[in-house]
Amino acid sequence: MTVPILEGRDLRVHYQGQAVLDVPHVVVREGEVLAVIGPNGAGKSTLLRVLGLLEAPTAGTVLYRGGPVSPSGSRGLAIRRRFASVFQEPLLCDTTVEANVALGLRLRRRPSDEVAAETKTWMERLGIAHLARRETRTLSGGEAQRTSLARAFAIGPDVLLLDEPFAALDPPTRDELLTLLQRILRHNGFTTVFVTHDRNEAIRLGDRISLMMDARLLQTGPPLEVFGRPATEEIARFVGVETILPGRVIKEQNGLLTVEVNGVKIEALGTVAVGERVLVCLRPEDVVIRRLDAQAILDSARNHLAGRVEDATLLGAQYRVRVSCGLPVIALVTKQSFDNLGLGRGTPVAVSFKASAIHLIRR
Amino acid sequence: MELIWQGLVQAARLIFAGDRAIFQITWLSIQISGTATVLSLLLGIPAGVALALTRFPGRSLCIALVNTGMGLPPVVVGLFVSIFLWRSGPLGALELLYTPTAIVIAQFVIAAPIVTGLTIAAMQQLNPRLRLQLLALGASRAQLLWLLIREARLPLLAAIMAGFGGVISEVGASMMVGGNILGQTRVLTTATVLETGKGNFDIAIALGVILLLLTFAVNYLLTRIQQRGRSA
Numbered sequence: 001m002t003v004p005i006l007e008g009r010d011l012r013v014h015y016q017g018q019a020v021l022d023v024p025h026v027v028v029r030e031g032e033v034l035a036v037i038g039p040n041g042a043g044k045s046t047l048l049r050v051l052g053l054l055e056a057p058t059a060g061t062v063l064y065r066g067g068p069v070s071p072s073g074s075r076g077l078a079i080r081r082r083f084a085s086v087f088q089e090p091l092l093c094d095t096t097v098e099a100n101v102a103l104g105l106r107l108r109r110r111p112s113d114e115v116a117a118e119t120k121t122w123m124e125r126l127g128i129a130h131l132a133r134r135e136t137r138t139l140s141g142g143e144a145q146r147t148s149l150a151r152a153f154a155i156g157p158d159v160l161l162l163d164e165p166f167a168a169l170d171p172p173t174r175d176e177l178l179t180l181l182q183r184i185l186r187h188n189g190f191t192t193v194f195v196t197h198d199r200n201e202a203i204r205l206g207d208r209i210s211l212m213m214d215a216r217l218l219q220t221g222p223p224l225e226v227f228g229r230p231a232t233e234e235i236a237r238f239v240g241v242e243t244i245l246p247g248r249v250i251k252e253q254n255g256l257l258t259v260e261v262n263g264v265k266i267e268a269l270g271t272v273a274v275g276e277r278v279l280v281c282l283r284p285e286d287v288v289i290r291r292l293d294a295q296a297i298l299d300s301a302r303n304h305l306a307g308r309v310e311d312a313t314l315l316g317a318q319y320r321v322r323v324s325c326g327l328p329v330i331a332l333v334t335k336q337s338f339d340n341l342g343l344g345r346g347t348p349v350a351v352s353f354k355a356s357a358i359h360l361i362r363r
Numbered sequence: 364m365e366l367i368w369q370g371l372v373q374a375a376r377l378i379f380a381g382d383r384a385i386f387q388i389t390w391l392s393i394q395i396s397g398t399a400t401v402l403s404l405l406l407g408i409p410a411g412v413a414l415a416l417t418r419f420p421g422r423s424l425c426i427a428l429v430n431t432g433m434g435l436p437p438v439v440v441g442l443f444v445s446i447f448l449w450r451s452g453p454l455g456a457l458e459l460l461y462t463p464t465a466i467v468i469a470q471f472v473i474a475a476p477i478v479t480g481l482t483i484a485a486m487q488q489l490n491p492r493l494r495l496q497l498l499a500l501g502a503s504r505a506q507l508l509w510l511l512i513r514e515a516r517l518p519l520l521a522a523i524m525a526g527f528g529g530v531i532s533e534v535g536a537s538m539m540v541g542g543n544i545l546g547q548t549r550v551l552t553t554a555t556v557l558e559t560g561k562g563n564f565d566i567a568i569a570l571g572v573i574l575l576l577l578t579f580a581v582n583y584l585l586t587r588i589q590q591r592g593r594s595a
Contacts, residue, residue: 049495052499054495054498054499077501077503080498080499080501081501083499084499084500085496085499085500087492087495087496087499089490089492091490091492091493091496093510093513093514094514103500104500104501107500107501107502107503107506108501151500152500155500155501161499
């Protein structure tokens, strides 16, 4: 196995006796985008600062290509110069866009023709070449963050550290920049650690996702694994599982499990033994709703339950519908389907979901 | 009104004729206050940067003392510098009392806290996260300090203006430690006091106008530097 480009071992950071970072092991592989997600205050930014040699951990070691490194001294500076960071705030210097993009290279005393060439390239790629001579204090939020990104890319970093770079932007600008960043990362293969509290950003950019809560990395893996097979209830909630119900496995046949939840039998796939207590997890987008009086449509879904709509909340283009069917199930229905089905509070409905849509967490 | 008008005419005549005595007094003022300002910058900017960016026990007390020092009455400074330089004082052996150097020392004591205090304020108004960003971009310690000072250049230039403005216009300390000796320690402010006392309003007005023009010229120059590229 190749040596990871960046690694943290037994990293701990304490502020005034309180642990804000407690990570026994974290690895960043060359060329990957590791998305670290978690709620605010989970310790994501602290992890990024420690890995980026901007803050010394209270305990533990950061390894760069297998060798231990620390923020201090000339070696710390030399290693830090192989990284580039972009923060939530653009934090630009009070000068022109061009001078900002060139700053990292100037600090490294690169030859001026190289500085000029790289600066021009990255201003063009971030779409800010026409702003080159503009003073940064006159920029919009999106333009400023593009400048900050160009400044980081221009360095040609071994590792790019992004700390919620889009959190302060309006949704259209965020989406535009996310697409641009995705294209650049894919094209240039920059090794990246991307910190965000936004699940969608993490799924779009991350090759692997690490979920962080309360100073700890709780689960790391490919996006589908972390989002589809969360390891704990709190992870499940954070990654968007809305129906989480306690139950017990009562039967197993050829890998198909029957789980009893609230007296209702549900079929699921899994490797949990009969008799074990579990949490049944179901994502709202995996639930299909139809009117109970409609003709039953045959589909591959294993689970069909009859119930009534308890309430519905409009979230943009979708309704979040809570159905009571012996157990509370939450589903997402497009606004159009919701209207076509004539759903409303108390409407009798049938919900269905596949056995494979159920994820079981052992209790 | 007649008095003022006559004074202004006479002042213009003295200035444009290039009166030797007035030229000498002006030049001495520039030298003394310029030197005191430069010295106060050499101490005040590094001290202010250090106080703004570092954390150590007693830091708040230091900053409070500096801020108090910003309002030191020049006569009090004059008094203590006089005592120190007095023949029997701690630095009496240097025989500096009633020399231009004595005025430079007094003006330095007046300007240094002003420059330091305004430097602290200038550095503290920077976004604290900018330091982290600059380090993350690969700045060495020296580069970081240079970049932060450059970021704070507008309020830092204001600190220079305030320091120079404080000493060029100061009269009490210059009078006390310089003695207002013609050709040696007579500066624009002390000369104005003397000529006014003698009833030579024309000369006093000429000196006053020169003092105003000088202050304006220096501040105009610094403002031009400060506002460079700031049309927006």
